Amino acid sequence: MRLLLGENNNIQELRNFTKWLLKIGDGLAGNTTDSESIVHIPSNILVKNFETALDDLIDFIYPDMLSNLFVENYFKDRTILAPTLDCVIDVNDKMTVGLPGQERVYLSSGFVCAEEKNIKFELDAFSPEILNGINCSGLPPHKLVVKVGAPVMLLRNIDQTNGLCNGTRMQVRRMRNYVIECKTLTGNKVGSIVLILRLNLILNNEILPVRFQRRQFPIIMSFAMTINTSQGQTLSKVRIYLLRLVFTYGQLYVVLSRVTSKDGLRVLLQDHGHLKDNCTMNVVYRDVFESL
Known part of the structure; x- marks a missing residue:
């Protein structure tokens, strides 16, 4: 087709x-x-x-x-x-460095979700440093490096009516402390200007013994993407x-x-x-x- x-x-x-x-x-x-x-x-x-x-x-x-x-x-x-995500990160980092202008770095905050099955030992074992080092598909990085003009992809459904769905590709226009302004490239609202805010993102990954939350802008660079993400x-x-x-x-x-x-x-x-x-x-x- x-x-x-x-x-x-x-x-x-x-x-x-x-x-x-x-x-x-x-x-x-x-x-x-x-x-x-x-x-x-x-x-x-x-x-x-x-x-x-x-x-x-x-x-x-x-x-x-x-x-x-x-x-x-x-x-x-x-x-x-x-x-693999490692290959994608390498390409995206290489491409971002080649863009003109000043980069802006957004750091996330994160913590283990307090649940009955998370015994105190597990909560103490996963320090902020360990959580910050976790990179998984579908989760923005702890250290998000952004430049004006860079293509990015949305990782969550924010507003489906206005085309802000998981997988929507956008281009960064402006960067502020608490908001990133983007122009949509795909979806049913191509060309519209949208404001992306930080969200509390909870990772459900069977590989990890605990669930944790990361507060970050729900986007990643999309010069390159994983095969699974491209479906x-x-x-x-x-x-x-x-x-x-x-x-x-x-x-x-x-x-x-x-x-x-x-x-x-x-x-x-x-x-x-x-x-x-x-x-x-x-x-x-x-x-x-x-x-x-």
Whole structure:
């Protein structure tokens, strides 16, 4: 459906690309072993891996960024996708540093939620320093570095009527002590000016033994985003930074199927161990389909 929205002049190429995507989604592409298969990435969407490959990938997705910083729709339908939060943070930090102007740092406050199951030892064990060091998908960082012109993404549903939903992308216009002014780039209120305030955000993560609350602006930088976060997004230009192999069911299909045209897709593979330079892993549990 996304490919039908784009400009695809070569119908046969479009059909071949669509069939390839569907095979990846069904786990039929490449050499299948149980739930994992090795997939060959076509050379015409593959970025060669060398020392400056990441810089070139950034230049591909954000050409002449400083000249187009406030051009309407420049950030709207382009991004870099990566499988892990660490990769995303590295790219976002690198891009933010390259923006002109003075940065502003917003620090969060946080504490463990007082519940019956949180015994006193656990409450004392999670000091503010430990809580501040926790970075999880869907949670803004303790140290939020913001610059005017930077694209950001909303992490909570604030006002669905006015288009302020989880996943809405915006661009920073002004920064104050208690509010950040942004312009919406996606959703049903594109172009509207909104004010983002700090919220009390409670993290529900089964990995952590306790629930804790972080008071912070509910946004993160969105030069790059995780593959899981990109679900539901439709983009015209996507650069995929696979520093590590995908590791969850259907993750490769999700990241490859965000684009409206094959011409808008490029993939950079790095450090994939024993795999060839043009191959990556796909994780699909075939028994799910066989049981239908």
